Amino acid sequence: MSLFRGGIPAILLGVSLVLAAPLAALAAPAGPAAATVRAEKPRKAPTTDELTKDQDSYLALVSRDHPLDPANYKPKDLRTISGTGLELRQDAATALESLLKAARKDSQSLNVLSAYRSYDRQLALFNGYKARYGTDYATRISAPAGTSEHQIGLAADIGMSSGRCDLKACFGDTSGGKWLAANAADFGFIIRYPADGEKVTGYKYEPWHLRFIGVDQAKAMEKSKSVTFEQFHAALLKASKVKTPTAAEIKKQREALLILRFLPPYRDWSIGYDFAR
Numbered sequence: 115m116s117l118f119r120g121g122i123p124a125i126l127l128g129v130s131l132v133l134a135a136p137l138a139a140l141a142a143p144a145g146p147a148a149a150t151v152r153a154e155k156p157r158k159a160p161t162t163d164e165l166t167k168d169q170d171s172y173l174a175l176v177s178r179d180h181p182l183d184p185a186n187y188k189p190k191d192l193r194t195i196s197g198t199g200l201e202l203r204q205d206a207a208t209a210l211e212s213l214l215k216a217a218r219k220d221s222q223s224l225n226v227l228s229a230y231r232s233y234d235r236q237l238a239l240f241n242g243y244k245a246r247y248g249t250d251y252a253t254r255i256s257a258p259a260g261t262s263e264h265q266i267g268l269a270a271d272i273g274m275s276s277g278r279c280d281l282k283a284c285f286g287d288t289s290g291g292k293w294l295a296a297n298a299a300d301f302g303f304i305i306r307y308p309a310d311g312e313k314v315t316g317y318k319y320e321p322w323h324l325r326f327i328g329v330d331q332a333k334a335m336e337k338s339k340s341v342t343f344e345q346f347h348a349a350l351l352k353a354s355k356v357k358t359p360t361a362a363e364i365k366k367q368r369e370a371l372l373i374l375r376f377l378p379p380y381r382d383w384s385i386g387y388d389f390a391r
Contacts (some may be wrong), residue, residue, distance in 0.1 A: 185260030200229035223275035286321030
């Protein structure tokens with residue numbers, strides 16, 4: 115009897131430790147990289163609608179296969195990027211300003227070459243490329259109006275202050291391009307069109323094209339080793355369709371676990387103690 119009485123606190127302690135561990139992990143503060151841009155608040159796992167229907171979402175997939183609707187969509191929270199005459203959405207602009215400041219501290223002088231573009235501006239740009247290079251090549255280097263990430267205010271083209279390799283693949287080999295590739299995720303950005311991603315993205319390598327998806331997701335994409343945003347987006351979409359247990363279901367599972375621990379032979383797997391011995 116005394117042994118059983120002594121075992122109850124141990125079992126309850128084991129339960130509390132088991133249940134507290136995942137909760138503590140969720141409450142743990144983000145790493146230094148995630149804290150770089152203070153304007154962005156921690157985000158919950160994206161929902162299916164957020165990934166597929168919400169064009170205001172930082173995770174919206176915009177491409178020729180996923181056009182904007184309406185085609186002339188314009189974000190509501192655009193603001194001017196400090197030191198430029200260009201615009202991005204609020205959080206993206208703040209993040210880019212922090213990125214440029216950090217680059218300067220590392221002796222990298224970077225400029226913003228392009229940011230938000232309206233439907234009409236993108237239409238004129240694409241038509242110009244089409245007239246100059248033909249439709250096939252134009253679609254490899256530019257997005258038709260209504261299918262551009264620039265139009266959602268979350269994309270920016272970056273170059274060196276010297277102008278070296280502006281909007282060219284060789285930018286990726288410059289010190290600024292290498293710094294960008296190594297540090298962009300710390301500020302919530304990804305290199306949207308990687309060198310080995312054209313078959314998936316439909317666009318040639320653009321080491322200068324940044325896309326803002328938020329620090330948490332940019333770091334998650336980096337960790338997942340996804341080559342393209344399309345691949346990462348597909349993984350998020352798949353995960354979003356997995357049914358999350360409700361609070362009532364979780365409570366029921368925990369109660370069932372408690373009951374099992376008091377049944378003969380009083381075995382508590384979590385703390386490794388067998389009362390039957």
